[in-house]
Ligand SMILES: Nc1nc2c(c(=O)[nH]1)N(C=O)[C@@H](CNc1ccc(C(=O)N[C@@H](CCC(=O)O)C(=O)O)cc1)CN2
């Protein structure tokens with residue numbers, strides 16, 4: 425990663441796949457203004473778009489006519505001087521402009537996530553906000569978008585800062601108490617308000633952590649397994665919900681062996697739908713392995729759709745499954761608690777989607793969660809652990825209590841990347857696109 429040379433001026437195509445209507449090339453660093461001048465002969469006033477001709481800096485050859493924007497640092501997305509060239513989105517246009525920029529002294533192509541890395545280095549975004557930005561760009565569903573936007577906008581960072589402030593004020597009280605530690609009564613009196621602060625904050629932190637599973641679920645998506653006896657119509661339903669022939673369907677029981685995954689959006693949530701082998705005793709070793717996998721994946725799923733042509737109930741392990749009696753176009757009763765489904769007439773399909781949406785809402789909620797990634801959760805769990813210890817009984821050794829409060833502060837700092845951040849950043853930025 426070339427990102428260590430932080431004084432270089434970097435450039436990249438920041439908009440998407442070419443050809444496109446418009447392509448945005450961003451330039452960030454000390455030579456950004458010089459680059460705009462070299463290509464367009466003028467530097468527009470700050471934050472004003474100017475339509476002008478772009479020329480090759482050496483040959484003078486016209487390259488395109490486009491918009492040029494100048495954001496002087498530090499009031500820019502990266503905190504450095506930034507220039508944007510809004511070009512016609514043709515491959516050759518963009519290639520020619522990138523080639524021209526690459527010839528200019530002090531300029532080089534940006535690495536993946538390098539613009540964002542500079543925003544972070546220049547204090548525009550903390551680690552949690554960078555994670556939010558990564559999630560925002562990856563977001564495929566409404567729930568993911570809302571949650572990522574909150575994180576990118578500093579909602580978690582703001583809460584962590586408020587908690588940190590409380591810890592620091594409690595620490596000041598405890599430290600004042602330590603000075604009186606040879607007078608047990610006084611020490612206790614000073615410790616009491618500190619303990620009140622710590623307990624109240626511990627409750628808030630606990631509530632945020634209790635919600636973290638939900639946040640991670642929205643981010644990762646829900647896993648819904650379709651399970652049931654052979655030939656029940658499981659693969660048929662998967663294909664119907666996916667809107668394509670993803671799975672092989674046949675009248676021969678035991679058709680599906682491998683677990684098949686399709687990704688879709690249901691009720692605003694990302695859902696991975698699993699098609700699995702029909703469950704039965706079998707002498708066929710391959711099918712038996714399919715059944716073993718089907719059971720394992722259905723047991724680990726967030727929700728199970730239990731499909732049966734006869735209306736038989738699921739085994740106890742899937743007692744909370746959404747129950748579906750299939751092929752009702754062939755007649756027969758729909759037992760109490762089952763949704764009747766015919767893929768031939770689409771009857772019951774809406775009921776299934778509704779039942780899944782209700783499950784998704786129960787598991788994911790409506791409001792964005794504060795904590796959305798395992799890394800954030802683990803750091804906050806460390807803070808909660810030290811906080812719980814800090815409110816325990818230290819038999820008068822208040823200096824031990826203060827040490828746990830300091831460790832809790834440190835864990836909060838890790839959450840937003842004030843400490844111990846480099847290894848996390850390298851892994852995170854490698855997930856970004858070039859140009860971000
Ligand atoms: N054309 C364009 N659109 C874009 C981006 C971009 O870089 N270029 N962004 C790329 O991600 C996002 C917007 N991000 C931005 C973040 C900060 C600033 C900025 O100028 N910040 C200054 C001033 C803020 C103000 O005046 O309110 C600052 O933070 O000091 C600009 C864009 C989405 N849309």
Ligand SMILES: Nc1nc2c(ncn2[C@@H]2O[C@H](COP(=O)(O)OP(=O)(O)OP(=O)(O)O)[C@@H](O)[C@H]2O)c(=O)[nH]1
Nearest residue numbers: 654655656657658659660674678679680702766767
């Ligand atoms: N009449 C009718 N036939 C259906 C319906 N749904 C599925 N079938 C048929 O039932 C047969 C089995 O369908 P599949 O979707 O392959 O069943 P499966 O549960 O995936 O079976 P295995 O993979 O073997 O476990 C196929 O011939 C389907 O066309 C339905 O709603 N009505």
Ligand SMILES: [Mg+2]
Nearest residue numbers: 658659679680
């Ligand atoms: Mg099947």
